[in-house]
Amino acid sequence: MKELAQQLKEKNLKVTPQRLAIFQMLTNTDEHPSAEAIYKALESIHPTMSLATVYKTLDALKKANLIQELNVGEDCFRYDARTHSHPHLICISCTKVVDMESIYLDDIRKRIEQDTNFDIVNEKIYFYGVCPDCKEKKED
Amino acid sequence: MKELAQQLKEKNLKVTPQRLAIFQMLTNTDEHPSAEAIYKALESIHPTMSLATVYKTLDALKKANLIQELNVGEDCFRYDARTHSHPHLICISCTKVVDMESIYLDDIRKRIEQDTNFDIVNEKIYFYGVCPDCKEKKED
DNA sequence: ATAAATGCAAAACCTTTGCACGCCT
């Protein structure tokens, strides 16, 4: 995997400690954290970093297509370092968000383009349900 | 189609002129208006109605499952009187939102349940692209 | 050196809430 700093440079983004920390955190987690969660997670390492910087950085990374913004229906956005389009599964019990690799997305796109005559360029797909862990707990 | 007033009563919602107007407007449009748009559209007929009432009414209708709330990634919600789950197509050029009747949604659900072991109860599916009208305009 | 990023505070935005008044059943 390409160095994170290198990826920033290629997008003409200056490499600052704050940016690296945020980008790195997002690439190393699968928890789809919110801006607030990122801010708190990095608090101990970057005590002077402000929430505004987190938002500005996320905006820069988003525009550079290095991360994507998720809107799972909560009161805030979540962020995902996987930029290729893929559906997300949200557990309505524990609110965790899980990535889904979709093999059938291309098929669906094509069918929709045929049916509607839209040129599809992107999609946001969220499935809501109960995750295996929470199902188990309820059975107890 | 069942009388709108009747539908409200069945959900134990009192029938007020404001509620009827909002519910009626939503059932008679396919434009997926925002709260603000609803407010402005009804301004001439209900000059005293406040935006807070629009929000409260939308919340009541939503909880009664008479409408659904859409989050297409704008800075505000949109509302849809079709409550059954269906994908939406958003034109990235003119921002219009179009309903999609999906025959294959059941198939997709089943496959996802098999793949992930989630119990899926709902989904939000938004496709983004260029609508036929805007494609035509660009060719001119 | 220069342009961009940071951090603080304040603003902006949509949406929600509290409360008094009025209306529906």
Added chain:
DNA sequence: AGGCGTGCAAAGGTTTTGCATTTAT
């Protein structure tokens, strides 16, 4: 009569913006 709905204003929370300072290239 009683409770729910309305409307006004104020509050709420997340996200954005302005601006001076600091930092990266």
